[in-house]
Amino acid sequence: MAEGAFYLWLPIVAGLYLIADHLYRACGQRAIANPVLLPVILLIASFHVFGGDVRAFETGTRPLMWMLSAAVAALAVPLYRSRHAIRRNKPAIVAAIAGGSITGVGLAIVPALVLEGGSSLGATLATKSITTPIAMAAAESIGGLPPLAAAVVIVTGLFAALVGPPFLRLLGVDDETTLGLALGTAGHAIGTAEAVRLSDGMGAAAAFAMTTNGLATALLLPIIWPIFV
Amino acid sequence: MTRTIAGIMFLIVLVQAMEGLATAFGVHVPGAIAAMALLFAFFLWQGRIPDFLEKGADGLVRIFPLLFIPALVMVSDHWAIIAHHPWLLLSAISVSTLGGLAATALIYRYLTRPGK
Numbered sequence: 001m002a003e004g005a006f007y008l009w010l011p012i013v014a015g016l017y018l019i020a021d022h023l024y025r026a027c028g029q030r031a032i033a034n035p036v037l038l039p040v041i042l043l044i045a046s047f048h049v050f051g052g053d054v055r056a057f058e059t060g061t062r063p064l065m066w067m068l069s070a071a072v073a074a075l076a077v078p079l080y081r082s083r084h085a086i087r088r089n090k091p092a093i094v095a096a097i098a099g100g101s102i103t104g105v106g107l108a109i110v111p112a113l114v115l116e117g118g119s120s121l122g123a124t125l126a127t128k129s130i131t132t133p134i135a136m137a138a139a140e141s142i143g144g145l146p147p148l149a150a151a152v153v154i155v156t157g158l159f160a161a162l163v164g165p166p167f168l169r170l171l172g173v174d175d176e177t178t179l180g181l182a183l184g185t186a187g188h189a190i191g192t193a194e195a196v197r198l199s200d201g202m203g204a205a206a207a208f209a210m211t212t213n214g215l216a217t218a219l220l221l222p223i224i225w226p227i228f229v
Numbered sequence: 230m231t232r233t234i235a236g237i238m239f240l241i242v243l244v245q246a247m248e249g250l251a252t253a254f255g256v257h258v259p260g261a262i263a264a265m266a267l268l269f270a271f272f273l274w275q276g277r278i279p280d281f282l283e284k285g286a287d288g289l290v291r292i293f294p295l296l297f298i299p300a301l302v303m304v305s306d307h308w309a310i311i312a313h314h315p316w317l318l319l320s321a322i323s324v325s326t327l328g329g330l331a332a333t334a335l336i337y338r339y340l341t342r343p344g345k
Contacts, residue, residue, distance in 0.1 A: 057299070102332075
């Protein structure tokens with residue numbers, strides 16, 4: 001596509017999303033049919049096959065990036081609504097989210113730092129369990145690669161949503177608060193969406209875990225990261 | 230509909246303003262995060278969420294997946310890294326996600342076990 005045609009990208013992306021979202025609903029909103037996958041795979045494949053001007057794409061879809069930042073700020077709303085879900089057992093909830101978050105980040109960066117990965121890859125992987133827009137901002141602030149962070153986060157979320165509930169049942173976990181906290185901490189927005197689909201209580205616990213984990217990681221990583229690299 | 234759009238516009242402007250303030254003061258906090266913290270504090274203080282912000286936020290959350298499509302497509306820029314470390318990336322993602330899930334669930338279950 002010619003560079004001058006950058007304005008075509010926004011309707012193309014929106015159109016692909018509407019089709020994918022329709023298929024997602026037709027599949028009973030299962031995580032595997034997540035409406036992000038189809039448009040992303042088609043667009044990346046078309047850039048690889050036809051060349052295409054990625055810069056024009058970036059310019060044309062910039063309004064979506066502004067809305068993405070606005071959507072992060074908007075997470076204050078589910079956070080405020082879920083404040084009652086966490087009234088009981090507050091210290092246990094905070095300890096569980098912190099423990100899950102530290103375990104996740106630790107297990108993600110160790111192989112990257114030990115192997116040939118290099119620190120920009122480690123810095124990218126460190127952000128994998130926080131919701132995409134926060135992860136991109138956090139990755140940028142510690143020298144990671146924001147677009148790769150976005151991809152790693154999405155794959156993490158899908159993995160947590162698909163494998164999380166059966167895996168946790170295998171460990172003997174079956175109450176909705178525990179499941180919700182685990183899905184929100186390890187699987188951010190996609191894990192939270194799956195928790196909301198399973199039950200309201202699980203959704204509220206997941207929303208709280210997702211936002212506090214995202215906020216704490218984004219604020220603490222830039223401070224802690226320089227100590228390790 | 231008008232309120233939803235007004236809410237979204239307000240959120241976009243608020244984030245850009247916080248971004249500008251953070252840059253001006255040389256603070257390394259993303260504008261969106263600062264805006265989220267500010268809004269949450271405001272809701273707690275007011276004891277409620279203003280209607281247009283609630284509608285705007287719900288509108289954005291509903292199209293959340295659409296918003297990160299461009300970000301993901303830009304990963305094409307880093308294809309070399311992915312092609313170079315596919316197994317490292319996949320194993321880091323799967324092992325750490327399972328670890329994070331298990332740690333969160335088991336810590337919570339341990340701390341809230343009956344009789345404690």
